[in-house]
Amino acid sequence: MAGRDPERARGPERPARAVVIGGSVAGSLAAAALADRFGEVVVLDRDAFPEAPAQRAGVPQGAHFHALLAAGRQAMDALLPGFSAQMLEMGAADLDSTADVMRLDRLGWSPRFATSLRFLMASRPLIEWVLRDRASHLPGVTFRSRSDVAGLLGDATRVTGVRLASGEEIVADFVVDASGRRARTPDWFAELGAPAPSEELVNAHWGYASTFLRVPDGWDPGFRALACVPFGEGALTPESERRAMAMWVVEGENRWVLTVQGSAGDYPPRDVDDLKAFVASIGAPELSGALDAVEFPEKIALWRDTTNRLRDFAGHDGRPERFVALGDAWAAFNPVYGQGMTSAALQAQALGDQLATHLAGGGDLDGLADRFYAATRELVDFCWSSSTALDHRLPGVEVTRDGEPQEVVAGSADHGDRVAAWASLDPERYVRYRETTQLLRSNAWLQAPEVVAEIQERWDELGAMVTAR
CATH class of the missing domain: 3.50.50.60 (FAD/NAD(P)-binding domain)
Structure with a gap:
């Protein structure tokens, strides 16, 4: 080969x-x-x-959304040259990880601008x-x-x-x-x-409900991937503390995948109307609005093996x-x-x-x-x-070691949230941060003394950005 x-x-x-x-x-x-x-x-x-x-x-999890990070795509092309080319020939989508993606988290909507950081979107x-x-x-x-x-x-x-x-x-x-x-x-x-x-x-009792969607001809919602993660403490609604969703284009004419998630035993339902209500409860109109024009031609699959x-x-x-x-x-x-x-x-x-x-x-x-x-x-x-x-942020998380229950000490998210906020303030820095989350770059640069010092100096300013949507 x-x-x-x-x-x-x-x-x-x-x-x-x-x-x-x-x-x-x-x-x-x-x-x-x-x-x-x-x-x-x-x-x-x-x-x-x-x-x-x-x-x-x-592969019971195959019906649900799968994210192939940029480092994963790069490694697969190295091990099996031509992987990306064959994927694209068979209908996979090639996305700009920043410009094409709307992502909602504790900092609000992520910055969107054109980059060279690309990844594949396709079904498992x-x-x-x-x-x-x-x-x-x-x-x-x-x-x-x-x-x-x-x-x-x-x-x-x-x-x-x-x-x-x-x-x-x-x-x-x-x-x-x-x-x-x-x-x-x-x-x-x-x-x-x-x-x-x-x-x-470590089990935060997540559950998935997924299905493939049919979208209208020429449908342009302003994104090719949409994602929301649970906000945890400080959420705008009780439901958004533990609920999430993601949808994006996959191979096939007018075909997208939708996965709705719930943690802490708050499992998403299988019925279409109930699933839409579950998404609407997160409190972000963009999420529920994205489902208004799509069709649900296939059954909804459930999965709860997420430990x-x-x-x-x-x-x-x-x-x-x-x-x-x-x-x-x-x-x-x-x-x-x-x-x-x-x-x-x-x-x-x-x-x-x-x-x-x-x-x-x-x-x-x-x-x-x-x-x-x-x-x-x-x-x-x-x-x-x-x-x-x-997962430690979420209520009801259980930890065992060699079968023995462990005391769950909720780790502070303060520093990690402020690192994300600091990275979002500068486009070049944000790309480096996204490269880190995509496993292309070590996180050592985030531990450099000058970075740690700047985050400490701006602690209150950066903290005000968290959950201030």
Whole structure:
């Protein structure tokens, strides 16, 4: 495939086989990361793969909105060159992340002006299908559907393959678990005699109601994406403290996706009229007005599996060699914050880079997991802290660690709100801030002494901007 380095695929050092558990977004990206360095990459999934972009049973969240951050798009193009081009050919929309988007949060409506910071808008089924299509054409990569992995082969020190529910055993030099937020890795470790990683859960009891919309010919509401997040403390209405919505253009003629969200157990309804009333209760006429001219031709899907879950593989000394968990199998973030696909793409890219460096040293695959987790831990920690910090604002949030309830100490949002307010006052600075939220830029620049000092000096001024809509 164009863009890949043929020299990397040569040489006697190539291990024979890698197995990837899960053939969705993270699994396809993991296969792409491994393809240059293994003679064979086998991707296993319990579900049946559709021949065209379509919702499938194994991805119940696929009917809901999915945000592909700019860094995720960039990583996917690096792993699978031509990804963006194929997406656009199949109808995905290319948006200016500032000019084309109306976003309402605690600071009011975000600034809108033209930038070069662009991202793709598309349905989850299209994103997944294009990734799998491109990965399946890589030399040595094979996707096997209806192949349910029931356990790992090996022992407490090293994984040597997988065992299917059918009884078939597949020997492998390296195994990647990309099976999603329902990954059974702790149970598989226990069967090998290895300790399970520590696990933390943060549940703000979110629920989704989503459907695809039909908009009129020539419809121009003044945006191509509209989003509102829960305001938390200081909301203008009691409902807007915990309710949210987003809608944007996706592939297909006159086709948009709508997802309405409620937290703290305040779940959105399935009935169309009730759903419109739910949106209107947020108190922003622009949100409810956006639904006045659209049609609801499809059923409304509900989903409530939104718990943040972090399994501490990076800090787990007892994990066996030649195995890594990637994507939601490692860290599953509340999907309302749109970090999951991008985090998985960046992890896969790091896996490929660390694999190349590791094998260049002439050793075997032992120690590769250590390299991978060291290279990606900061990314996962950043996504985890930002996602859970926002959920900690919401009433009724529950936190457990290794099954034990933890005292919930609501973190202060004062500093984060003022950083956002400070960034919004200058267009260049705001673009840098958006690059940070899109995971293109480290947040280190926001921790520079001069930035911290300026925010402290203007504390009251910036604080007056919060919830002053």
